[in-house]
Amino acid sequence: MVFVFLLLKNSVKQGQLKIITSPTAQVIINNQSKGKTPFETTLEEGEYLIRLEPEMTEASESANWSGKVKIFNNTLTYVNRELGVDDISSSGVIFSVKKMDKKPTKKQTGEIEILTEPDGAIVSLDNEEQGIAPVILSEIPVGDHELSTYSPGFFRRSQKNPH
Secondary structure, X not given: OOOOOOOOOOOOOEEEEEEEEEOXXXXXXXXXXXXXXXXXXXXXXXXXXXXXXXXXXXXXXXXXXXXXXXXXOOOEEEEEEEXXXXXXXXXXXXXXXXXXXXXXXXXXXXXXXXXXXOOOOEEEEOOEEEEEXXXXXXXEEOOOEEEEEEXXXXXXXXEEEOO
């Protein structure tokens, strides 16, 4: 009698999720409590409903936040939320670092896709206006950059993104 064992590589596509909030918040993913911020986990590729419920203290009262977040294979999706007392005073960013679908036309460059809610924010890269969201910035040199968005009636958001 001969036994044959085959080792199969796990073919589940997964990505990383990292969530940071101010103040500290309970993390709920698809209606299941997962822990408190700062929070990191690995999830299967797909779309998830994330809910952040701030810890209530005597000194502060903050609004909840919820939104859909896409997790991509072999990528880091980063959620950073400042939970104010209401939706107007709350803000945040969601960004994913993933491999480009097509090889860049110039070496040592990449692209940045910017989506805002609502659409129409003015997008700047390294303090130079680039266009109106949604927009894809192409041939961006590898390295550290500062991305900012501004829309009338909202706070300016800036994020430093290493390469």
